[in-house]
Amino acid sequence: MMRFVLSLLAAVMLAPIAATAQDSEPLHIEITDGVIEPMPFAIAGFIPESSEAADMASQITQVISSDLTGTGLFREIPKSAYIQNVSSFDTPVKYSDWQAINAQALVVGSVGMQGGKVVVKFRLFDVFSGQQMGDGQQLAASPASWRRLAHKVSDVIYSRITGEGPYFDSRVVFVSESGPKDNRQKRLAVMDYDGANVTYLTDASTIVLAPRFSRDGTKVLFTTFETGFPRIKMLDVATASARLLPEVPGTMTFAPRFSPDGTKIVYSMEQNGNTDLWMMNISSGQTQRLTTSPAIETSPSFSPDGSRIVFESDRSGTQQLYIMPAGGGDATRISFGDGRYSTPVWSPRGDMIAFTKQNQGRFHIGVMRTDGSEERLLTSSFLDEGPTWSPNGRVIMFTRESPGAQGSASLYSVDISGRNLKKVSTPGAASDPAWSPLLP
């Protein structure tokens, strides 16, 4: 009883103190949801420092604008809304003028020609904080590489604002298609990530499939039918020369992919009616069998650290995704949803796996955690397949084929949030994209 009385008295005496302490604390609130919309930004023009750089300055400005707005994360404010006229690279920024038009980021730059090279300088400003974001940068390249210069500038701006890694200065190898479906001609081509600068790597004399970039972007592995059977070839991008990899007579090899260190390739080999995964040392040609299941196992993809491999297998009766050690061994199934899973690709960041899913007559591109959790389907169509990751792991490019006899394949990209689904511009029909690493 006495304790109760004492505790009661103590509580009564301490209550005001606690209340006072609480009162003296600042107002505290928690915000758990906001809005998702493109950030408005302004490019005060890349000012030409000479007359000969005028056209290039305009083109560079356009590419940068296209890069940023193409992400779906930014919205460019029309130049007609600008209040301040930035006449030179060193013109002081009137933040109030840009705040008035709700520009949250401002890019000011210039383009000049020095020693036969294009020199681009730029600064990025955080308008509402009234300060520059990072240091200004200056890039130089040959006039022929002005697009890369523009992409590099875009990468810097993109990374500083979003915190994501860059990916604009990258290339995509794909299969360019032409002709009707029953007589489709396919050849390898490479282009900038935005569809510009398309270069063909092979001719249309034979069918080629599933090209894959090496980690350094100098080589491409692909499957060719030039011998009548699927075989793996490795192509040097710079010279466009290719060579067949060693093979075991009477077998078919396909679905190759480089190891992260570029010294090995993992691929599928059909032998005596059974398809398993194999690994080959590129320099020595030595091979190692990774799986021995009677099921069909294909589409292997290394984890970024090279320690594990994700692949598809129908050992459970239907196509599902499995992960096993890079040297082979017990495989763990990670996909358990309805439908069939195929073409898994490990994210460059290592945290997710993209895949193709077929369910109820529809194809989807999806992503999941490496343990199979948090599966999210990003697309849905008549036929979506063959995802590939951007260098920063934020965007996925894939093949979408339209139905019907006149249907054709196209390249699409989508943010891993599922937003910003858009078609990638290509000269014609295209399929099997493979994103290169960021160019040096």
Next chain:
Amino acid sequence: MNRADKIGYGLSGALHVGVLFWVIAGGQWFFPKPNEPVVISQVAVMSEQDFNTMMASAPKDAPQPTPDPVAPTAPDTPSETTPPPETPAPEPQAKPEPEPQAMQQPDPAPDAQPDVSALQEPTPPAEVSDTPPEIVPPVEEPSPTVTPDISPAPKPKQAPRVAPTPAPEPPPEAKVDPQAQPQEAPKPADTPDQPVEKPKEATAPPEASTEIVTEANKTEDKPESSAPLASPRPSAKPKPPAPKETQTAAAPAEKKPEEPKPAEKKPAETKPAPSEPKKVDSASVNDALAAALGGAGTGGTGSAPTGPPITAGEKDALIVDIKQCWNTGALSSDALRTTVTLSVDMQPDGHPIISSIKLVGATGGTGNAVDQAFEAGRRAIVLCGSDGFPLPPEKYDRWKTITIDFNPEKMRMK
């Protein structure tokens, strides 16, 4: 008293009725019936020989019973032999007599009446107790009992206090009437009675006006002071300068107009003459407070938060306002896993002090992600704060500083 009376009446009546009933009817039930008088006869004792001789001499037709009844004839002692049936009789004979008297003693029981009668003069209980108790008293008593309960009601009659003031005003009504009549004169042509009533209505308004006038004055004052309702609290602000004046009478007079910051140091310089360090300390404290207030802008007391706390609705309004500007669309996936806590100082007009925005804490992300999350949060504060946040000015002390958790839990890619 009345209630006690009522109870007294009730009790006395009940008791009287009970006593009377008991006196009248109780005797029949409780008084032991007097035993029938016992005929006593003497019985002689006869020997066995006498009996035999008697029997022998007696005719045989004579049955036995007769001799038994004869037995009673034996008078003397056999009274003890036959007693069982009779012995109880004598005892009851003693009881019945005293008991009837005892029954009258209950009358003194009703003497309890004196207690009640003492409170109530009327002795009628004997008579009233029969019929009246229930009906009569309730009718009379409730009124007195109600009045005391309603007694507080008269307090509201304080309104009459206001009424008296309007009462003198009716005369002006007479003044108003003449003015109104000429105007209404044309109307009464149809119904003269109504116009007469109208001026009465005009009289009523003045009464109301007397009350309204006072309220009207307040309301007139309100519009000017309504916004400053917060300003009366700032009145605590002028208080600090007041002590300065008391301490340094002459100098402060000149410095009053410059109350803000410069005036604070000067008195400190003039004070060295007064040799009270304590006063200097208090002045410096006041100066510091004044400086803090000056730095915070207009308004605000600068003291610990006082007054009503921020309500949940006000908090929600602030949250809704800020989240409209919290754009996570351009955040990296790492930044979307990062919760940052920002602190911002506010101006009394609801605008954030941009330079005061700082990162207080962060969880769940790397350095770069924290920077991105911080920038997004800061942008939200700056953007939506440009028009001022919807915060109650009178509670400025409560939101002088705001800490905000930007938790993108619901914004993550799922």
